[in-house]
Amino acid sequence: AQTVTQSQPEMSVQEAETVTLSCTYDTSENNYYLFWYKQPPSRQMILVIRQEAYKQQNATENRFSVNFQKAAKSFSLKISDSQLGDTAMYFCASHPNYGGSQGNLIFGKGTKLSVKP
């Protein structure tokens, strides 16, 4: 069974600074995907970034990047130039790649990020 662990329940960062959110996971699958989702107070779960486990290169999306360490089963999210709109719950999630059949997402408990002016 897959598990996802986020060890930081809450974090805060000053506007324009950089923050890193941690995530570790455990899986017996050889091929899987990893995600970071953002859930602001509006409740909508928004995809931030995704990583395919077989790709060595770390994914980046504008101000968001990941540090994917496959051997250590670690998948951290770095947010650069933090903005007030980044304030939200951040969830790390994984699911196996069954090659055309969708797997279900396994979520961590989330990290509440507050960006302060």
Next chain:
Amino acid sequence: ETGVTQSPTHLIKTRGQQVTLRCSSQSGHNTVSWYQQALGQGPQFIFQYYREEENGRGNFPPRFSGLQFPNYSSELNVNALELDDSALYLCASSLATVDTDTQYFGPGTRLTVL
């Protein structure tokens, strides 16, 4: 492109009642997954539908059931509601192909059971 929509936004029921939640998939998607998110927790997988068939189920009792329609919209039905069923119910749609994997979420339905 239309995103994932859910109805209703909020719902209040009493213990023992039945409820139906609805989800419209993002245009072009053929897979719908349902998740339960208790307050302060990450979402938990309930079940998934692919081309109108159940395609995986999490650790939820049979009183949680679902349907997917030919237009790929979906319903989640919960019978004999319990207080612990109070949660945010999230629907996510995706396109199941060899290369795609990403689930896109709707805004959720907040269910309160009194």
